[in-house]
Amino acid sequence: MSETTADRLVYRGKEYTCGIDVTLAVVGGKWKASILWHLAQQTMRFSDLQRQFSDTTRKMLTQQLRELETDGLVHREVYPQVPPKVEYSLTEKGMSMYPILLQMGNWAREHLRD
Amino acid sequence: MSETTADRLVYRGKEYTCGIDVTLAVVGGKWKASILWHLAQQTMRFSDLQRQFSDTTRKMLTQQLRELETDGLVHREVYPQVPPKVEYSLTEKGMSMYPILLQMGNWAREHLRD
DNA sequence: CAGGATCCAAGATGATACTG
DNA sequence: CAGTATCATCTTGGATCCTG
Numbered sequence: 001m002s003e004t005t006a007d008r009l010v011y012r013g014k015e016y017t018c019g020i021d022v023t024l025a026v027v028g029g030k031w032k033a034s035i036l037w038h039l040a041q042q043t044m045r046f047s048d049l050q051r052q053f054s055d056t057t058r059k060m061l062t063q064q065l066r067e068l069e070t071d072g073l074v075h076r077e078v079y080p081q082v083p084p085k086v087e088y089s090l091t092e093k094g095m096s097m098y099p100i101l102l103q104m105g106n107w108a109r110e111h112l113r114d
Numbered sequence: 115m116s117e118t119t120a121d122r123l124v125y126r127g128k129e130y131t132c133g134i135d136v137t138l139a140v141v142g143g144k145w146k147a148s149i150l151w152h153l154a155q156q157t158m159r160f161s162d163l164q165r166q167f168s169d170t171t172r173k174m175l176t177q178q179l180r181e182l183e184t185d186g187l188v189h190r191e192v193y194p195q196v197p198p199k200v201e202y203s204l205t206e207k208g209m210s211m212y213p214i215l216l217q218m219g220n221w222a223r224e225h226l227r228d
Numbered sequence: 229c230a231g232g233a234t235c236c237a238a239g240a241t242g243a244t245a246c247t248g
Numbered sequence: 249c250a251g252t253a254t255c256a257t258c259t260t261g262g263a264t265c266c267t268g
Contacts, residue, residue: 030241059241060240060241063241
């Protein structure tokens with residue numbers, strides 16, 4: 001992330017009005033917060049994630065994981081064997097997001113009673 | 115927000131896998147975080163917000179404000195006069211989100227260097 | 229001034245089939 | 249097992265015009 005003029009931020013070629021929006025761009029995608037939460041509990045194989053997100057297509061899951069990997073929050077470890085084995089885990093950067101995710105969860109429970 | 119079975123949450127008719135996703139649904143919309151941040155600084159008229167978000171259409175701004183109002187984060191005060199005057203401010207619930215927004219902004223600055 | 233209504237383009241997501 | 253490719257669809261966001 002780099003700063004330009006008058007509080008404008010640039011991250012990966014896109015402009016944002018504030019850091020909050022950058023964070024939302026990184027963790028706000030569909031399923032991303034959930035993925036991060038699950039990976040914070042334990043390293044998981046792709047098939048484990050598929051089980052957790054049974055109503056999500058493989059395509060979406062893969063896509064979101066790739067983006068999280070690109071942003072450096074998730075590490076993807078490929079074991080060169082047949083059948084393939086791929087494990088996903090959080091990087092330090094990913095871990096650093098965890099406390100904020102917890103607070104977001106708590107906020108919903110405390111403030112959004114129907 | 116209410117709980118159903120196996121960690122499933124329901125908020126305003128939609129199902130979510132966790133509270134984090136509910137929070138993201140509420141504050142993750144386009145411009146919403148920015149709107150909340152600005153309103154945390156001061157009450158603003160619609161025209162003030164238009165100036166701040168000059169590259170946003172009235173339609174989008176109105177839509178996002180309406181949703182924030184529905185979710186109880188923003189208060190909309192209409193003054194019955196001609197020409198109309200409408201002021202937007204944060205509710206207590208909206209204010210309660212502010213610390214988390216700040217943390218999200220800080221996280222981006224600390225962890226997302228290009 | 230502060231919007232609402234309508235139509236359309238673009239982007240995000242889903243279904244399905246195929247692969248090393 | 250862990251994907252990719254392609255096509256269809258559903259949802260968002262923008263442009264434009266109208267109103268009390």
